[in-house]
Amino acid sequence: MNDTSTQGWLRPSEQSFYRRATDLTAWVRREMNWKLTDFLSPREFQIVESVARRDGCLAVGYGGAAASERLRAYVMPDDWQPQKEDFNITLLQAQTLEGELSHGAVLGSILGTGIDRRKIGDIEVREQSAIVAVCQDIVPFLQTHWVQAGRHAISLTVTLDDAFVGPQYDDELVSLASLRIDALIGACCHWSRTKAKEAVERGDVSLNFTEVSNADEPVGTGDIVSVRHFGRIRIHETIGESKKGRLRIKVGILKSNH
Known part of the structure; x- marks a missing residue:
């Protein structure tokens, strides 16, 4: 290259x-x-x-x-x-005794302490607890300043890596006329192209964790499309074309817990 x-x-x-x-x-x-x-x-x-x-x-x-x-x-x-251990990653478990945690509340509350998003890895939510991968150097700061997620007070402990499995996508095959973001959303969410386009224009869609505003944005292998109140779509590969010229795409779908 x-x-x-x-x-x-x-x-x-x-x-x-x-x-x-x-x-x-x-x-x-x-x-x-x-x-x-x-x-x-x-x-x-x-x-x-x-x-x-x-x-x-x-x-x-x-x-x-x-x-x-x-x-x-x-x-x-x-x-x-x-x-x-060379990657200097610590897994923190946030636990609340009241209500359920959400991915948005956990991420938002960490960012609210002033921590840069790049210091935070994946977040795995399990009803009243969440496991967060973070850079080791910010752990003391979070242990002092991260005390709440959403409306819920939390306690923090360091946990082991076998407690963290990472995102679990369900694989599906979808058929697309073209590799456009609105076509992908429509097929994976079972929405009309119009509804998918409106979601993009409303600011409800991000591509690789960056908001997009063009419904005709091209997508490809490795891209992750996030749709508010639906979840995430990861493009694994293009399998081939149907006899009618439509693209057969293997995707992973991770439903949101909101």
Whole structure:
């Protein structure tokens, strides 16, 4: 991959991150040393991995569980095999004695303490508790300042990695006329194209955790589409075309608990 060819697979909104990834691999090659990132979205990790491969480096990711979506990446000048503990990830369990927690309340309350989103990995909610993967360096701060999620007071404990399984998607095959975000949402949510388009225009849809406003936004393998009050859709691969020319797409669907 060279700078010219990236124009074919990078979105305009990703150019800034691509430049940061290029600067990262340049530092690794110059210093002949490894570099550990904060948590990356799946698309960001894909970009880092591609740039590292182009520049003769290696990128390895881990997010606290085998199925984690958000990963910290080690970018390395040679084939060093980091262990789980090398990624400096701590799993915190938030517990409340009243009501149920939601993903939005947990994430919102952490961000409300002033913590950067990049310091937070996946969040797994289990009714009155939630497990959150975080960068190890922010644990003391959260233990002091993160005391509430939504309307509920919480207690925090450090938990073991076998308590955290990561997002569990249900695989499905869908048929699309084109790889547009509104077509994907319509097929996966069982909505009309009009309803899907309205959801995008209303600001209820994000692509790789960034809000989108164009219903005709193209999507592809590895993309994650989040739809408010529905959940997340992850595009695994294009299987092929039907006799009528429609695309057969393998996706994963993760329903929201709101």
